[in-house]
Amino acid sequence: MKNIEIIQYAQDVLLKAGAEKVQCSLRKSEKHELNVAAGEINLFRTTFNTNLSLTGILKNKKGSITINTLDKKSIDEAAKQVIELAESSKPDEANDISEKQPAKDFSSGPKKPDIDKMYSNLKEFMEYSKEAYPNTILEGINYDFTFSDSILVNSNEVKFGSNKGLYTVVVMFTTKEGKKISSFNYVVYLSKDLEKSIKDCGSIDRLLKQSSEQLETFSIPEKFVGNVIITPDCMDDIIGGVTGFLGDYPLITGVSVYKDKLDKKIADSKLTLHSKPLSEVLASNYYVTYDGFEAGNSTIINKGVLKTFLLGLYGSRKTGLPKAVNQGGCYIIDSGDTSYDEIIKSTEKGILLCRFSGGNPSDNGDFSGVAKNSYYIENGKIKYPISETMINGNLVEMIKNIVQISSERVNSGYHIYPWIKFDGLTVSGK
Amino acid sequence: MILKDLKKYSKYFTEYTELRVQENRNIRISMVNGDIMGNSRTAIGGVSARVYKEGAWGFASNPELDEETIKQVIESATKNALFIDSREKMNKPELPNKKGSSENDFTTSIQKKSQKEMIEFMKKIDDYIKGKFKKLASRTIVVSCLDMEKSLLTSDGSISYSMIPRTIGYVTMTVEKDKQPYELYEVYGGFGQFEDNFENAEDLFPKLNEQYKHLINKSEGIYAEAGIHDCILDADLAGILAHEAIGHTTEADIVKGGSVAGDFLNQKVANELITLVDFANHFEGKLCPVPLFIDDEGTLAEDAIIIEDGVLKKYMNTKEYANHFQMDLTGNARAYSFSDEPLVRMRNTAILPGKSKLEDMIASIENGYYLMQSSNGQADSTSEFMFGVVKGYEIKNGKLGKAIKDTTISGIAFDMLKTVTMVSDDMVWSCGGFCGKKQMLPVGMGGPAIKCKVNIGGK
Structure with a gap:
């Protein structure tokens, strides 16, 4: 069956089994990954993955199943289990699916990898690192291309398709000379193409240089x-902590420090933070949220003022606060x-x-x-x-x-x- | 049950090959203030093959399990190994082996509970918490079950089948004090399926009472004083120390990547009170939290004594790294999902008990801290570690004083272990450990309480 046929079959089976509202999503992905361990290219991986998620709501009770087998028998069995799970649950009026939106298909990045170019980029980077930072050990590199093809439908006639090709490089390194050793460090860089040399991607070269200088460290003179x-x-440690207070869980439980701060000043006026999943300059961009909405860009903190929470559909209905236009991530600070x-x-x-x-x-x-x-x-x-x-x-x-x-x-x-x-x-x- | 007999696919092997069929099944239910916020099941499985050719590895996987797909997965992994071999020409020797055959199915023998019965169990816990602890601002109960079922066949003759389950219950309580939220979570359960771990909700009530008492103490507690102090790390922290700070630095791939432990083999790295072991499957005749009998390369898993009486003796390894370091195989090759390749991973890592009594250890400290529970932990190739501490008390004149608010401890593990002066005579395994080295994987961590000097964050 084609992807659209699989997902429509799953939706029909769930509705026939008794679900009043249904959301189904299917993601098929293909990953090609070159791996370096302790300075040697020693592993090449090719993996295929499938995820079919079925969610059913009946009498305000919800159940969800995720499987990766797509034959009709497996889908029939999964749909039966969704109904059992929903029936075993407790009613909650906040359970819902997204409302009808125009059907859309999205596409970004290449569909196929250039493995030979990936290999030559990797070799070039390893040779550069060896020459520029001879004592730095490339402890591990994962360099992959992932292509994913996704489709999401629900019983409110929502239908979004998206496919995406993305290169990711993760470099982990340590510098060692005799018995002197630096702390390890790592860097992650995402891209839709292979135009840049690895050393020129994001912070990679700067952090390698720093590592090479960190064989001898000292204590600070005083507290x-x-x-x-x-x-x-390391800005994500700060931004991740702050945005962590804005999601479903802390707001539903009422323990968020920002629960009553919408449209109020929470930061210095120099700080403006956006979440831009539609930005073409970010390779990690996305178009559809996990709960079935077309994603939009948002400004979370504008000149120090909190402009939006990061609530999904459930969190929004549970708290009575406005739903976010995206699911966070793709953060940009002015x-x-x-x-x-x-x-x-x-x-x-x-x-x-x-x-x-x-x-x-x-x-x-x-x-x-x-x-x-x-x-x-x-x-x-x-x-x-x-x-x-x-x-x-x-x-x-x-x-x-x-x-x-x-x-x-x-x-x-x-x-x-x-x-x-x-x-x-x-x-x-x- | 997954495809168990893989022998007929060996006809497609042309090089050293591992063929694995695996399914991971999860159940996750979360209840927030009495509402079911999540109620889901997941079953993700498939086949993978890994092929070795003179130092080059190829790996491939696919969720489909028909014969043609399995053949293609083996061929794709072989092609990938040849791709690397033709370019890198490493000419490394054949892999060693310690082959075996085993079948270990830990499916519960108790009648299975439905998801509805699990939710009813959680509801009883929730009703108790709501009725008994009136000051709480919020309460969360999560049940998370993981069954990992695997079949393995290797071209050098190992065969295994296993079904290893783990069930964890997380209970989080939050109070507000002076308009500030304070949270404390506890982890219950461990090895086995839901029925093996959670028979009667009432059995947990005394533990919930303890959890609430510690939370109230914490909300009324003080900030720790920043700096180096005499501390007692209780079993939970000793376990994470064993795993994060020592365990990772002595994984052979990390050693080859530059870890400080590479310079310390057969040298004294800790007080002689310290012996640290990565157990394969049993400790003192009882099953460990994450038992492993044959690893994902088909090696018979054995206990790895890493530090013996303070001396570093061994690195944990896989076939490739046993070759590199010319060491005996330890059986530490583990993969989380069917689509993951095996890496050097810990199993059940623990410091062995000593002879001291916990109360004597507390009494021996004039001014310090008793640190009882960690949140997360990280360590470095230098063995510098950091652990979040979410439950602890100050010690004043040999007695427990006020609770402390959340803090962090840090130090250089191989220096810190030399400051150990007392080790308690008991041993506790923590039940919910996960390790995040490339792939999230259940691990066991355990230990006694240890007395040492450690740097504590605070005001």
């Missing part, structure tokens, strides 16, 4: 409360008006935080963790790489205390972030 400059490479060099120069004492190994933030925003692959700054200069340094703060307070945002930004293919200097964080050493 202090002050400036921490978050690099684009650039500031200070150059990176000026930010460093204007820092009397602080940390350049390049990777953060931290515990999950508490519900009230408190967080703490270790500064990895990071540097101590004094009198406007980067002095030395640091070790055994902890950073403590509170996310809610932190985003109110922004000192500067850089004019430069880095596009990793899944977000675009600048460097941001925050004040008021506690930095402690050994």
Whole structure:
């Protein structure tokens, strides 16, 4: 059966089995992946995957099944189980499916990989790294092309199709000379083509260079409360923490620190954060949300003011708050008006935080963790790489205390972030 | 049941080949403040083949299980191995083996419960929490069941079939104090299916009472004082220390990638009170949380003694890395899904118990902390580690004092283990461990309580 026939068959079977509302989605994907381990290209993977998800609602009770076998017998059995699951559940008026929208098909990226080009890119990068950073070990590289073909339908006549081709490179590395060793670091870059050399993608070369300088690290001279400059490479730890307070779960349970902050100021007015799944400059873009809506771009924080939560259909109906136009991700922070060099120069004492190994933030925003692959700054200069340094703060307070945002930004293919200097964080050493 | 007998497909093998058929089945139900927020089942399975040719590996997988697809998967994996071999020409030697044959089916012998009965069980827990703990701002109960069923055939003669289940119940309670939310979660359950772990809801009530008491203490607690302190890491933290900070640095692929443990073989890396083992399937005659009998390369799984009386003795390995380091095979090759290749992975990693009593260990500290439960953990190739701590108490003059709010501890594991002065005589396995090295995979972690010096984050 063709994909559309499979999914329409699944929807019909569910409706016949007694579901009042139905959503079905099918995703078929094909991945080709070259792998490097400890500096050697030693594995080539080709994998095919299928996911058929069936959701049924009856009497406001919901059940969901995901399978990866697509024959009629398996779908019949799965539909029967969906009804059993729904019947076993409790009624909840918030359970629903998306309303009727115009049918659309979306497409982005190539449909087939260029394996020979991937291989030559990888060889070129490994040779570059060996020459430029001879003591740096490319501990692991996963370089893949994934093509996915997806379709989502529901019983409100929603029908969205999308296919997408995407290259992803993940590089993990450590520098070692004799018994001296750096912390490992890693970088992820997403792209729809192979035009750029791997070394020129996102932060890859900068982080390799940093690693090569981090064989000898030092403790900070003293504990202090002050400036921490978050690099684009670890900005997700901050943005992920903040947006984590805006989703279904914290708002339904009522524990979100931002539950009554819509249209109120929650951050310094220098901060503007967007979620742009339709952006063509982000390779990770998407067109359809998991709950069956065509995705749109949004501004989450505009000049410090919270403009939207990240609620899905269920969360919105449960809380009575507006549904988001997307499911988050594809984050872009507006650039500031200070150059990176000026930010460093204007820092009397602080940390350049390049990777953060931290515990999950508490519900009230408190967080703490270790500064990895990071540097101590004094009198406007980067002095030395640091070790055994902890950073403590509170996310809610932190985003109110922004000192500067850089004019430069880095596009990793899944977000675009600048460097941001925050004040008021506690930095402690050994 | 999945396709069990794979022998007839060996006719398609032309090089060293592993052929695996696997299905992972999940049940996940989440109840938030009494509402069912999630109620789902997943069954994802298929076939994979991995082929080795003189140092080059090829891998392929497909969800379809007909003979033609299985043949194509083996051919595709072979072609991929030849693609790498023709370009890289590594000329590495043949792989070693420690072959075996085993069948281990841990499907419950108790009558299976329906999803409706599972929800009723959760409802009883929820009713108890709602009725008993009036100060709570929210409550969440999640049941997550995973059955991993696998068949394996290797060209060097290993055959295995296994069905390894695990069932976890997560209970999260939140209170508000001075307009600030405080949360504490506990993990219940472990090895086995739902019926093996959760017979009567009432059995959990005393544990829920304890959880609530600790949460209230935490909401009224203090921030830890930042800096290095004498601490007691309870079993949960000792387990994550064993896994994250020592275990990962002694995985042979990480060692080859530059881990600091590469320089420490047969050297003293810890106080002689410390012996650390990655158990294959049993500890003191009882099944471990994630038992493994034959790994995903067909190697008979054996216990790997990593640190013995403070000395680093061994790296965990797969066939490729046993060759590289000229070590005996340990049977640590594991894959999560049918579409994942086996990697060097831990099984059940634990520090062995000592001789001290926990109460004596607490009494021996004048000013420090008793750290009881971790949230997440990460470690580095340098062995520098970080663990989130969500439950703990200060120790003042040998006695437990106020609870502490969430914090983080860190240190260099191979330095920190030299500061260990006491190890308790008990042993507790944590039941819900997952490891995220490329693929999320259930692991067992355990240990006694240990007394050591550690850097704690705070104000």
